[in-house]
Amino acid sequence: METKTVNKKAEEIKKVFLESGLEVKPVYTYRDEYNSEPGFEEELPGQYPFTRGIHPLMYRKRPFTIRQYAGFASPEETNERFNFLIKNGQTGLNVAFDLSTQCGLDSDDPRALGEVGRVGMAIDTLEDFEIAFNGIDLDKITVSMTINGSAIVLIAMYFALAEKRGYDIKNLRGTAQNDILKEFIGRGTWIFPVDKSVKLVIDTIEYCAKNVPKYSPVSVCGYHIRESGANPVQEMAYAFCIAKAYSDETMKRGIDIDEFASRLSFNFDIYGNLFEQIAKFRAGRRLWARIMREEYQTKKEESCWLRMIAGGGGAGLTKEQPENNIVRTAYYALISALSGTQTMALCTYDEAFTIPTEKSAEIALRTMQIMIDEMGICDTVDPLGGSYYIETLTNEMESAIIKEMDIVDKQGGIIAGVASGKIQEAVSKQAYIREKAIQDGKTLKVGVNCYKKEEEKRTVEFHPYNIDAANRQVVKLKKKRAERNNEQVFKLLGAVRENAKENVNLMPSIIAAVKEYASVGEIIGVLKEVYGEYDEPIFF
Amino acid sequence: MKVLLAKPGLDGHDVGVKVLAHALKEAGHKVVYTGLRKSIEEIVQQATDEKPDIIGLSILSGTHQILCEKLTEEMLKHKLNIPWIVGGNIPAEDVEALRKTGAVEAFPTGTQIETVVGYIINFKH
Numbered sequence: 001m002e003t004k005t006v007n008k009k010a011e012e013i014k015k016v017f018l019e020s021g022l023e024v025k026p027v028y029t030y031r032d033e034y035n036s037e038p039g040f041e042e043e044l045p046g047q048y049p050f051t052r053g054i055h056p057l058m059y060r061k062r063p064f065t066i067r068q069y070a071g072f073a074s075p076e077e078t079n080e081r082f083n084f085l086i087k088n089g090q091t092g093l094n095v096a097f098d099l100s101t102q103c104g105l106d107s108d109d110p111r112a113l114g115e116v117g118r119v120g121m122a123i124d125t126l127e128d129f130e131i132a133f134n135g136i137d138l139d140k141i142t143v144s145m146t147i148n149g150s151a152i153v154l155i156a157m158y159f160a161l162a163e164k165r166g167y168d169i170k171n172l173r174g175t176a177q178n179d180i181l182k183e184f185i186g187r188g189t190w191i192f193p194v195d196k197s198v199k200l201v202i203d204t205i206e207y208c209a210k211n212v213p214k215y216s217p218v219s220v221c222g223y224h225i226r227e228s229g230a231n232p233v234q235e236m237a238y239a240f241c242i243a244k245a246y247s248d249e250t251m252k253r254g255i256d257i258d259e260f261a262s263r264l265s266f267n268f269d270i271y272g273n274l275f276e277q278i279a280k281f282r283a284g285r286r287l288w289a290r291i292m293r294e295e296y297q298t299k300k301e302e303s304c305w306l307r308m309i310a311g312g313g314g315a316g317l318t319k320e321q322p323e324n325n326i327v328r329t330a331y332y333a334l335i336s337a338l339s340g341t342q343t344m345a346l347c348t349y350d351e352a353f354t355i356p357t358e359k360s361a362e363i364a365l366r367t368m369q370i371m372i373d374e375m376g377i378c379d380t381v382d383p384l385g386g387s388y389y390i391e392t393l394t395n396e397m398e399s400a401i402i403k404e405m406d407i408v409d410k411q412g413g414i415i416a417g418v419a420s421g422k423i424q425e426a427v428s429k430q431a432y433i434r435e436k437a438i439q440d441g442k443t444l445k446v447g448v449n450c451y452k453k454e455e456e457k458r459t460v461e462f463h464p465y466n467i468d469a470a471n472r473q474v475v476k477l478k479k480k481r482a483e484r485n486n487e488q489v490f491k492l493l494g495a496v497r498e499n500a501k502e503n504v505n506l507m508p509s510i511i512a513a514v515k516e517y518a519s520v521g522e523i524i525g526v527l528k529e530v531y532g533e534y535d536e537p538i539f540f
Numbered sequence: 541m542k543v544l545l546a547k548p549g550l551d552g553h554d555v556g557v558k559v560l561a562h563a564l565k566e567a568g569h570k571v572v573y574t575g576l577r578k579s580i581e582e583i584v585q586q587a588t589d590e591k592p593d594i595i596g597l598s599i600l601s602g603t604h605q606i607l608c609e610k611l612t613e614e615m616l617k618h619k620l621n622i623p624w625i626v627g628g629n630i631p632a633e634d635v636e637a638l639r640k641t642g643a644v645e646a647f648p649t650g651t652q653i654e655t656v657v658g659y660i661i662n663f664k665h
Contacts, residue, residue: 099550099601114603115549115550118602187552187553188551189552228554246658354631378647428555428558431559432562486562536575538573540557540565540573
């Protein structure tokens with residue numbers, strides 16, 4: 001045993017740095033908060049700049065929405081899981097699509113080999129949506145779709161489904177991830193060149209601003225940028241640069257910022273230092289409000305709101321001693337609630353190596369429910385507000401995020417940075433630094449580089465790949481192609497092609513095409529003819 | 541050593557493969573990375589052109605068995621004899637099956653980078 005020296009001199013105390021590079025002092029006092037702007041002590045939640053929360057009463061009025069990521073195999077199996085989750089108290093759905101759907105390929109495409117229904121549900125035509133959402137009231141359950149490269153087609157399908165089922169899309173709620181810029185940085189389901197990809201996102205924002213005003217067409221994801229290696233400051237900075245880029249492009253079409261800003265939402269990641277994450281969200285909320293009001297001169301208060309889903313990220317979980325992940329995700333949930341998120345999702349403990357089983361999905365759900373019902377987390381708003389440390393760190397994180405955004409701007413902005421691969425290079429460097437720190441034992445990870453156990457027996461049950469469901473999906477698609485009015489389908493696909501060439505908003509023509517059961521692969525195929533495909537710059 | 545790192549299939553998780561690329565480069569090796577979403581045919585073509593000493597596949601979507609079988613088949617067709625390894629989201633019980641399919645080694649997630657780099661450096665035909 002090592003004996004600790006008592007009476008260590010202050011200068012001998014090991015320096016502590018957060019992942020973002022900020023130094024942490026051993027003690028904070030009221031003097032640290034003197035760095036804050038005058039009047040900050042008076043700030044209340046629900047008031048600009050919303051450091052303490054976007055609503056005055058937050059969870060006291062209504063707890064955060066629980067929205068677990070789910071979807072696998074075919075629409076039939078997914079529908080069963082959805083109904084299971086709703087029956088167990090989940091209030092929103094977060095739909096996972098398989099990689100073929102995400103990359104805009106039909107289930108019978110040779111490139112989809114082995115991927116159909118593997119990491120999410122396979123969607124080929126509107127018929128699949130009709131099956132997946134069967135029995136689910138689209139007014140009561142808000143649906144969030146994790147879709148990006150082919151998002152415009154899936155959003156069109158969702159609206160087409162709602163219209164066919166008799167809902168007024170003016171009142172339709174829900175979210176699409178649809179943040180293509182982050183797909184180039186991490187996650188990788190891009191299809192078209194960067195400029196054309198952004199154009200499609202702006203088409204959905206414009207269409208929603210005019211026709212589906214309560215729908216959130218974009219959820220800007222710091223989440224995947226952080227999962228790809230970015231530190232918490234980069235996560236927020238890149239996400240804000242991306243959200244600003246979408247805003248700028250939308251405004252170029254003559255749409256006022258207040259017509260769409262309040263429908264932009266965000267998706268952030270949680271793992272790592274507890275206090276750093278909480279300060280990150282409080283700082284982010286304040287900074288986004290300031291950007292929207294001061295830079296964009298928004299008039300509506302909601303336009304300044306940083307509405308977010310903040311979830312326990314997969315990158316923090318370990319394959320070693322997987323049950324420890326249950327504990328980790330409970331801490332992530334706590335961070336998320338203390339940060340004042342609107343919606344929460346947790347990775348399941350087995351997500352480091354497989355997609356969630358029903359059991360692990362239930363544990364994640366219960367983790368959040370225990371916190372809401374047993375821990376008093378909803379009783380008072382921003383319970384850490386006023387903490388010397390948290391307030392100081394919030395100020396420091398805000399400055400650091402601003403600095404990082406300036407770097408991106410000086411390099412020509414986020415769109416140019418992504419197109420050239422510079423941003424990807426910065427993130428991948430950071431991933432290497434983090435991985436090396438873990439392997440060298442500088443960053444500790446329980447079960448990985450400390451408290452290791454030899455010869456661990458695997459205790460995780462794997463979610464099996466359903467090959468029968470994949471085969472059924474192909475049969476169903478072929479049957480639909482034979483049944484539908486093909487003359488009409490080809491005519492409508494032609495209209496999509498023409499609209500793409502003429503550079504007009506593609507939403508109306510795609511909605512018309514999906515209603516006649518044109519497939520995801522057919523529509524994306526037509527757009528590839530016009531736009532070409534992204535040529536990935538190789539950086540590592 | 542010249543290493544060709546490849547991402548077959550549709551999986552977009554490239555953190556691991558890029559971290560490995562960094563590490564190999566730092567250890568003084570030549571690394572060629574294909575980028576995302578390459579078909580097995582494209583990878584075999586690139587291997588024919590680049591003539592690497594070893595090929596590394598990175599697959600995290602769970603499609604490893606199907607894609608690796610395809611690689612063996614395609615390499616045989618092109619009479620290409622280059623050793624290859626595979627890394628990613630691979631359950632322990634799949635490792636042996638992948639070896640039988642033709643991989644000289646399979647590395648599940650959680651493997652230390654040093655282990656993989658060491659394996660590649662010390663690999664002998």
